[in-house]
Amino acid sequence: MTKKRIYHNQNALKVRLRDEEKPITFVLGSAISRKKEGVGICDVQETSALIKDVISKRNRTFEYEEFLLENSLNDEYKSLFEFISSIQGQNGINDIIKKIVTDNIDLSTNKHRIPTAIDEFTSSIANGEYRVANIVTTNFDTLIEESFEEKNIKTNCFSMVSDSHLSEGHNDELNIFHIHGVWSKNDTMHSHSQLNVKREKLEGSLHELFLNTSVVIMAYGGWEDSFTRTLSNIVNFPNADYKIAWCFYPTSIETIEDSFEKWFDRLSPAIAQGRIQFFKGIDCSVFFKDENLVEVQKKK
Structure with missing residues (x-):
């Protein structure tokens, strides 16, 4: 079978x-x-289970099932x-998110517990x-941000919910843009x-950002949102000088092709121009691990 595209390794x-x-x-x-070994934030599956439990305890399961029948939504x-x-x-959404985030606070220090993946990143x-x-x-x-703070690295944190331009910090500090908002802000x-x-x-600001920097997409599912719309638009500018690396967690090419088929169609102009490359088997929980430490552990 002829390969449709090449996937590079870590x-x-x-x-x-x-x-x-x-x-x-x-x-x-x-x-x-x-969340891993009790440290971090609930993933999509655990969050969904938590909300189902809330619905059940409020005796609203019938109404939820009715909602599903009336609305053909394919994402739980x-x-x-x-x-x-x-x-x-x-406010109901905010209460759920607050619980999810504050459950990660270490009561002995009143600080968030930082997952190893973020610490290494x-x-x-x-x-x-x-x-x-x-x-x-x-x-x-x-x-x-809190992991950077532990390392005495200052950052500019931006919470983006209403439609506005990205406002880069007036300094040389690293910018962190939360394009779906920040729970505490x-x-x-x-x-x-x-x-x-x-x-x-x-989306216009993201477009400019992508032209001025080398973009690396990691640990990202490709939901329809402002980022993916920006990505879909930028690839249709034939003379745009952009550079994108999209990293997939699966090592199986077949799994990637099946899961992201619609995205490869959207990205075909970028693929044809060589403006985007794909990587497989990129596990963000181990990718940033100190290689010197890994070698020491191997020798033990």
């Missing part, structure tokens, strides 16, 4: 990141802060938040291994209706 990605001359913009999804997570919004408004930047200018994330927690975006709102100013 060694190629490490070389690319270290040799990159442009400043790097990481686009990160929820997997980077996913977004459907659940949409339903919560319909019966409780945004921020360490690689703090140590100068990669020249990162921006982090664009759909995450509503601030674990990345304002409302956050989770429902089908929220994520499908077109935010022209934000």
Whole structure:
């Protein structure tokens, strides 16, 4: 069978990141802060289970099933938040998100527990291994900022919910853009209706950011939102000077092709121009691990 496209390995990605001359913009999804061994934030499945439990305890299962029948939504997570919004408004969503985030606080220190994946990611930047200018994330927690703070690295944190331009900090500090909001600053975006709102100013700013930096997409599921709309648009500019690395967690090419088929169709102009490369088997929970430490552990 002829390969449709080539998927590179993590060694190629490490070389690319270290040799990159442009400043790097990481686009990160929820997997980077996913709960592991009790540390971190609930993933999509655990969050969905929590909301179902809330619905059940409120005796609203019938209404939720009725909602599903009336609305042909194919994503459980977004459907659940949409339903919560319909019966409780945004405050109901905010209460769920607050519980999810505050459950990660260590009561002995009153600080958030930082997952190893985030600690290793921020360490690689703090140590100068990669020249990162921006982090664009759909995450509503601030674990990345808090991890940098532990390393005495200052950052500019922006919570983007209303449609507005990205406002880079007036300094040389790393910018972190939460394009679905920050739980402690304002409302956050989770429902089908929220994520499908077109935010022209934000999407225009992301477009400029992608032209000025080398973009690395990691731990990201490819939901329809402002980021993916920007990505879909930029590839249709034939003379645009952009550079994108999209990293997939699966090692199986067949799994990637089946799961992201619609995205490869959208990205075909970028693929044809050589403006985007794909990487497989990129596990954000181990990718940024200190290689010197790994060698020491192997010898033990």
